[in-house]
Amino acid sequence: MPDSRVSARVHDTPAVPTLVRANPFAWFLLIAGAIGWIASATLVLERLSLYANPNAKVSCDINTWISCGDVMKTSQAAIFGFPNPFIGIVAFAVIITTAVALLAGAELARWYWIGLQVGITAGIVLICWFFTQAVYVLAILCPYCMVVWAAMIPLFVWITVRNLAHGVIPAPAGVVKFASGWAWVIVGLAYLGVVAAIFFKFMALIIPSNA
8 A cells, every 4th residue: 555545544543643644743853853964064064173173172072071072083983984974964964855845745655764764773773883882982972963862862763653653664553552652752761771871881980080
């Protein structure tokens, strides 16, 4: 069944969260995508300033533990041979374009949503990897990177919920109901996990130094 038919049927189903219906979902994508894009673009500008002057202090250099500049100088910040924020600029631009298309009334094909799901899944895997590197390997936090993390978590969860609810991802009704009903809880738990991991890691670094 074409995705547009499934979309129309699900749109009229009261059990489906409002957020995964056409206009609310589009606005959600637009806002989250814009936040992620601005953070990525800021990182690119900061990285260009470091190319011009390797000794420059960027706007988010606060101390030895919170410093975008120190993170940018590591190999983890350019895992494909170019600065990671360039990926964010392109990826979040796709999210924003999708939102604008939906607000304009476009009916996107199922293959498009599958591609978006693959992309957002690859993105969250990359974010998880970089999170572990930043917290557990480098022990340096980049504030703008954390904004990107904060945008990516709900984007991944709600795009997945949208694709489950609209039949793009085949799943039993129980799975769809659980994902729809618990989406914000999952997002909240993910945020809590990130905060807890950062807190316990950096407390472990602080306490010995004061002992």
